[in-house]
Every structure is written in C-alpha cells, then in structure tokens.
Amino acid sequence: MPALSDTATAAGFQLVHLTETGSTNAEALARAAAGEARPTWFVADRQTAGRGRRGRSWTSETGNLFASLLIADPAPAPRIAELCFVAALAVDDALLALDPDLESRFRLKWPNDGLLDGAKLVGILVEATTRGTATQAVIGIGVNVAHHPSDTPYPTTSLNASGVAVDRDRVFAALSRSMVTALAIWNRGKGFDLIRAGWLARAYGLGGPMVVRADDKRAEGIFAGLDAQGRLILDTPDGRQFLNVGEVVPAMTGVVH
Numbered sequence: 001m002p003a004l005s006d007t008a009t010a011a012g013f014q015l016v017h018l019t020e021t022g023s024t025n026a027e028a029l030a031r032a033a034a035g036e037a038r039p040t041w042f043v044a045d046r047q048t049a050g051r052g053r054r055g056r057s058w059t060s061e062t063g064n065l066f067a068s069l070l071i072a073d074p075a076p077a078p079r080i081a082e083l084c085f086v087a088a089l090a091v092d093d094a095l096l097a098l099d100p101d102l103e104s105r106f107r108l109k110w111p112n113d114g115l116l117d118g119a120k121l122v123g124i125l126v127e128a129t130t131r132g133t134a135t136q137a138v139i140g141i142g143v144n145v146a147h148h149p150s151d152t153p154y155p156t157t158s159l160n161a162s163g164v165a166v167d168r169d170r171v172f173a174a175l176s177r178s179m180v181t182a183l184a185i186w187n188r189g190k191g192f193d194l195i196r197a198g199w200l201a202r203a204y205g206l207g208g209p210m211v212v213r214a215d216d217k218r219a220e221g222i223f224a225g226l227d228a229q230g231r232l233i234l235d236t237p238d239g240r241q242f243l244n245v246g247e248v249v250p251a252m253t254g255v256v257h
Contacts, residue, residue: 007181008041008180014040015176016031016042017045018043020044020046024043024066026049028042028069028138029070035131039070040070041172043066044067048060064144064158065145069179070136071137074188075135075137076188077128080128081230083137086182089178089199090175092202094174112126116157120157121144144158145158145171146158146159146160192230196228200225207223211248212243212249221236222234
C-alpha cells in the first residue's frame, strides 16, 4: 500500500490511492476541475489508459509506479513547464536515496525522461488547466519498477531488471519526500536557476553530439546546455538553436529514446 513520507505529510500533501484508473493525470485533472486545492498525489495500482507526451500510450504493468501530483496555483502560467525539470530532479534524488550506486548509472534526458544504463526507466508528463485566474498543474510520473515494455522502438529497463531490489511503495515514499524539497528549491520559479544547474549536472549527452526531431524537422549539433527558460541549446553548423520541444536521438547510435 503506498504511503506518503513524513516530510510530505508535514508539508500538507495528501494521497489518493486508486486500485485502477484510466490515467492518474486524468484523475488529477478531474479533481482539480471539481475544486480540489490541496497538493494531492494520485497513485494507481493499474492504469487502463495511461499516456505520455504527444498522446502516446504508457504501458501500465502492476508493480510499476503510476503517480500524479496535483498542485493548485504552483506558479505563474509561463513557468509551469519548468515543473518537468523539478520533477526530474525529485525522481533522481529519490532513486539515489534508495540506491546510491545509481549515481553513475541514472541520467536525465531532455525534456522529460530518466535513463538507467542508457535505457528508459522514467517518463514525466506535466499538464495544466485554468480555473478562473488560477492554474492547476499536474505532474505525472511513471517509473518502471518491476516491469518494462519490450515492444518499444527504444531500449527500456526496470529497476528490478537492473539489479535494484525495491518495490513500488518504497519508490513512491522516497519520491513524495524528494518532491517536497525540489518544489521548495524551485519556489514558484524563483529558484529555477538552481533546478537547471542540478538538472544539467545529471544530464544525458551534455557536451556530445545530438539529433533532435520535431515533427518533420531535424536538427543536429552539440548539446550545449539549457537556457533560462529550459530550452535545449544545440550548437549546429548553422549556428546556435534553442529548442522548446522535440525527440532526442543520440547522434552516435540513431536510436530514439
């Protein structure tokens, strides 16, 4: 049974545990529309309609973590996208607290994935809605704990398959603790420089060749960092580009993650 950490409880967070739901993000957005204003985690044992970025489905095997955090009015609307980086750092901190040996194995991939030994382990999806003048944000986080899909066009893995003997509830408890800290550092966007620096310290492919695809466009260059808005900085033969969206393809392998 999932449970909040003492840190999250003391910070006023609450937990809704669902045996089954279509999508924890959809559930959180529905609760926001119904007027829920408290910071609330939604954790499901199973999802029947999980989704990732750009409308993609998210495999929902029992034993993995499917969690969404609803936050009412977390920051001015232009800063909501920064929550993707906040969440990534929270996941990183949670995993390293559970197994410090992951320090050299786990990396954060722009804009919203976590890789273990180069294979996808974590997916993050931030969505938002507006009620009146206030914005409600939902941070969806999926972690392959006990299982990972095999029918994907990119490598995937799970914690258990990679030798990390933890279960879903331990991962969630650690995440509920680290998220409190990450949100406090971010401080409604005022601390994004610190979040960005922490994310870059754990970034996958920084300083190396990278290909980014967005729809029918393709950009290739050197991954030079993130700008103040969280855009990927790509140094290309035609000059420096700043990218808001896209799929990263490591140039040395051509494998899409």
